Amino acid sequence: MALRCLVAATVTLGAVQFAQAKTQLLVYTALEDEAMKPYKDAFEKANPDIEIRWVRDSTGAVTAKLLAEKNNPRADVVLGLAASSLTLLDLQGMLMPYSPKGFDSLTRKYSDANTPPHWVGMDVWGATVCYNRVEAEKRHLPKPTSWEDLTKPVYKGMIVMPSPVSSGTGYLDVTSWLQTFGKDKGWQYMDALDKNVAQYVHSGSKPCTLAGTGEFPIGISFEFRGHELQAQGAPIDLIFPKEGLGWDMEATGIMKTTRQPDAAKKLADFMASKEANEITAQWWAIVAYPGVAKKLSGIPDNYSELLVKNDFTWSAKNRDAILEDWQKRYGNKEQK
Known part of the structure; x- marks a missing residue:
């Protein structure tokens, strides 16, 4: 009996020691909730000695948290955050240059231009208008085909969109309008659109859910x-306005101050792998690994051609000024 107890205690102690031996990676993310588990499960299966601990929030909130912690960083890796936000962090000197294994197999334009890259793209996401056919018919609303259509008086109080302060999708909308229409006309457009917006919410996906x-x-x-x-x-219906779509990329970056550089690099290696890109392709029409993306229903074949020119560095450098101006103009309609 004593021997059995000793063996059981030894096994239990061994299990505890094994669990304690796992390297903990603190990963800040803005991934959609349903995407987090598949990445974690696949990575930890391939790396059983490493455990991902997620800190998840909207893009704006994660970006603000990282900047606030600049002098005392906590995160090891930033994963699934907008490339425009990672560019902002990089301008602050917060990211570690690293070329993950297999990087040469990825589409180069979907990652940071530095060599080695400071962040590596996962997928492209673009602006889309979600239009409820049933509700629109009840309210006698025509189906819009352009951004300009959304400023028509018939849509007054009928539109909800994400706030650029808290949402990466909201920020790509605003910066794309400023880059596509020009600064003055971009703000004029948003002034007109604001008359029809009922509320600015703190999530890029919530307007479509609503x-x-x-x-x-x-x-x-x-x-x-x-x-x-x-x-x-x-x-x-998914509507892709004819003037073109603002867009951004989910991407991965290693914090320069990580205390677990080897484990962090393994996670970056995994996110650049074909396996991880196949997970990503469940939801995204454009992924970093060539030939992996598949046709998704509702997404046009010429989707990539609809993406407007996008200067991530400009978006990062002008972020504070753009958000300050936006809040002065439209912040009274932000979700509380």
Whole structure:
């Protein structure tokens, strides 16, 4: 009996020691909730000695948290954050240059231009208008085809969109309008659009969710959530405005101050792998690994051609000024 107890205690102690021996990686992310588990499960299966600990929030909140912690960083890796935000962190000298294993197999334009890169792209996401056919018919709303259409008086109070302060999708909307239309005309456009916006919410996916449930007939969002809701049977159409789509990339970067550089590099290696890109391709029409993306229902074949020119460095350098101006103009409609 004593021997059995001794063996059991030894096994238990060994299990505890094994668990304690795992390297803990603190990973800040803005990934959609349903995407977090597949990446974690696949990575930890291949690296059983490393455990991912997520800290998840919207893009704006994660970016603000990282900047606030600049002098006392906590995160080891930033994963699934907007490339525009990672560019901002890089301008602050916060990211570690690292070329992950297999990097040469990725589409080069979807990562940081430095050699070695300071962040590596995962996927492209672009602006999409979610339009509820049923609610629109009830309210006698025509189907818009352009950004300009959304400024028509018929849509007054019918639109919800993400706040650029808290949402990466909201920020790519604002910066794309400023870059595509020009500074003055971009703000004029947003002044006109604001007259029709009922509320600015703190999530890029929520406007499409609200359109899907019919709370608002039109939500300015991105294709991930629209595609998911369509698959669930929501009566929404995905509209890709003819002037072109603002876009950003989810990407991975290693914090220069990480205390677990070897484990962090292994996670960056995994995110650049074909396996990780195959996970990503479940939801995104454009991924970093060539030939992995597949046709997604509701996404046009010429999707990549609709993406407007996007200067991530400009977006990063002008972020504070743009958000300050935006809040002065429209912040009174932000979700509390």
